[in-house]
Amino acid sequence: MPEQEPTRRERYRLQTVAEIKAAAMDQLREGGAETVSLNAIARSMAMSAPALYRYFAGRDELLADLAVDIHLALADALEAASARERCASARVGAVADAYRDWALAQPHAYHLAYETTYGSARDQAADRIASAAQRCMDVFLGVVAEAGEPPALPLPAALDQQIRRWNGGDQRSLPAGIPHFGLVWWSRLHGLISLELGGHLAATGIDTALLYRTEIEAMLGSLRHRYGATA
Structure with a gap:
């Protein structure tokens, strides 16, 4: 049975997760794991911190x-x-x-x-x-x-x-x-x-x-x- 195409919502979620991880990787490369901040990532993506926590628990x-x-x-x-x-x-x-x-x-x-x-x-x-x-x-x-x-x-x-x-x-x-x-x-x-x-x-x-x-x-x-x- 062929795989179903992801829904619009699923595509948006995957894109958002990829953007969060890309921003986190930029922080990591710049200053190490200690500098990775979910709040800073949320600000850079014009998201609220609670919204970002819907994608990553922490x-x-x-x-x-x-x-x-x-x-x-x-x-x-x-x-x-x-x-x-x-x-x-x-x-x-x-x-x-x-x-x-x-x-x-x-x-x-x-x-x-x-x-x-x-x-x-x-x-x-x-x-x-x-x-x-x-x-x-x-x-x-x-x-x-x-x-x-x-x-x-x-x-x-x-x-x-x-x-x-x-x-x-x-x-x-x-x-x-x-x-x-x-x-x-x-x-x-x-x-x-x-x-x-x-x-x-x-x-x-x-x-x-x-x-x-x-x-x-x-x-x-x-x-x-x-x-x-x-x-």
Whole structure:
């Protein structure tokens, strides 16, 4: 049965929600999550505050909605970076580079999605945020799986069961070892990005781009060392 076209009222609601989120994203990019104000958004749209609250129950709900959009936008960027490369190992590097480039270009968006509870699926929009964030992880795990399997590492039984349960969820099942390898390396790359954005590496005098690149090469090297994944 074909889907029904949205009614005039539904179209107006969707348009208004999009305008509210666009205004909130402008505030976020300018000054961070702390500066997002529903009252200011209402004024900019010539709405009353009570009218705006008919679309979002509160600031937390709006920020969670932005986090969903941010995760999806980052996933799009990672997928595009992967698609530009033909070599499996080059795709790993391209996705990792795109992750850092995106974060440096949009630090406040990155912070909301990855360094606050708003983007963690802990309190708000849990299913939508988890699904959107998983798209980013799926891109990373997918290119790693194409490049080769990592060395087998013994894991505590509880951790092994947790990773197998996660890998057996809605995402496609990946070869044993890839999900753990991906989680560990994603955490390492994410840690470097967070330290760089926070200015914590500036005093070291170290070239952060070069440091990040060496981590990517180390990740690829561990794959090549065991499986010769150079294709």
